[in-house]
Amino acid sequence: MATSTLEESYKENPQSLQHILPIDFHLIQEVPNSHLWPNINNSPINHDDKSPNVPIIDLLAPNVVELIGHACKTWGIFQVVNHGVPIEFFDEVESQARRLFALPAEQKVKVVRSTSGATGYGTARITPFFSKFMWHEGFTIMDSPLDHAKELWPHDYQEFCDVMENYQKKMKALSFQLWLLILNYLQPSQEHLMNSFEFTQALQLNSYPCCPNPNHAVGLAPHTDSLFLTILHQTNNTKGLQILKKDQGWTSIAPISNDALIVNVGDLLHILSNGEFPSVYHRVLVDQTKHRVSLAYFFGPQVDSTIVPLVSFEKNVGVVVPKYRKVKVKEYLSLKAKHLETVFSLIRS
Ligand SMILES: O=C(O)CCC(=O)C(=O)O
Numbered sequence: 001m002a003t004s005t006l007e008e009s010y011k012e013n014p015q016s017l018q019h020i021l022p023i024d025f026h027l028i029q030e031v032p033n034s035h036l037w038p039n040i041n042n043s044p045i046n047h048d049d050k051s052p053n054v055p056i057i058d059l060l061a062p063n064v065v066e067l068i069g070h071a072c073k074t075w076g077i078f079q080v081v082n083h084g085v086p087i088e089f090f091d092e093v094e095s096q097a098r099r100l101f102a103l104p105a106e107q108k109v110k111v112v113r114s115t116s117g118a119t120g121y122g123t124a125r126i127t128p129f130f131s132k133f134m135w136h137e138g139f140t141i142m143d144s145p146l147d148h149a150k151e152l153w154p155h156d157y158q159e160f161c162d163v164m165e166n167y168q169k170k171m172k173a174l175s176f177q178l179w180l181l182i183l184n185y186l187q188p189s190q191e192h193l194m195n196s197f198e199f200t201q202a203l204q205l206n207s208y209p210c211c212p213n214p215n216h217a218v219g220l221a222p223h224t225d226s227l228f229l230t231i232l233h234q235t236n237n238t239k240g241l242q243i244l245k246k247d248q249g250w251t252s253i254a255p256i257s258n259d260a261l262i263v264n265v266g267d268l269l270h271i272l273s274n275g276e277f278p279s280v281y282h283r284v285l286v287d288q289t290k291h292r293v294s295l296a297y298f299f300g301p302q303v304d305s306t307i308v309p310l311v312s313f314e315k316n317v318g319v320v321v322p323k324y325r326k327v328k329v330k331e332y333l334s335l336k337a338k339h340l341e342t343v344f345s346l347i348r349s
């Protein structure tokens, strides 16, 4: 039986072009009503603020399995250092991303995501769930961006493709390493699980242009990520990412260094861990003077896989019942495309 892809699963939930095409940020002097969030109540980003104590994990630490497991359980988000990806490489990827977003709107529209598509230029997929638009434009890549890059730079597309493909390769290897460490924490005795998934990936380049009224605009509205793990690179000094922390409200996560990567748990890992790992609710704020770019790499199981909550890892708590029913990834993504975060209530067992 032929396996389906993430791209095919998005086809089943088409979006309208009106919800896909970003405004031309180069022309904007004032935030238009369509992008004005009157009740968002953002306090301005303080770039000197220290981040909360999100765990920082050294991938070479001898007790890395325990460290990661504990971070997933208590926070659902952590930063990793010593991951082996050289710092200069992030600069290269970011500069290619900036090259794309700096193009005139008439160029970018040539590669706009199709209404039933998954890759290309456009708004965030969660856009239709909100009455206001976000201060954001994105470009999604799954494996090779060749066709789109040729449209954008007919004589000069190779470097963009090489850099993006190489970045995905590096992130895939890192995700797999993290995945094995997490499985080791969840189910040390079940080696068969190590080989029980095929994987899928997507790379999302995010651009948050300077915003004339950052207190009443939103870069990305609150959401959780859908797959197993997200690895995020945000450049130094461009804060914007916030997580919702119990008792503390929205809290900024600043990069601790230019080569630190932020890793967060996504919905499917939340389900697999039987709800033990929180799927982090996060949002992005924007800045008046800094054009922020981030690189989000999503890693998850093939859409034909089935996720069954693992219950045996919760030690010393007696009999544990699954909190969620088993669910096919394809079905989960389709439910989320229709219901966003109320999706969890639909798959509770
Ligand atoms: O830009 C960021 O910091 C976060 C991006 C994000 O949440 C996403 O792409 O899903």
Ligand SMILES: [Fe+2]
Residues within 6 Å of the ligand: 223, 224, 225, 282
């Ligand atoms: Fe996200």
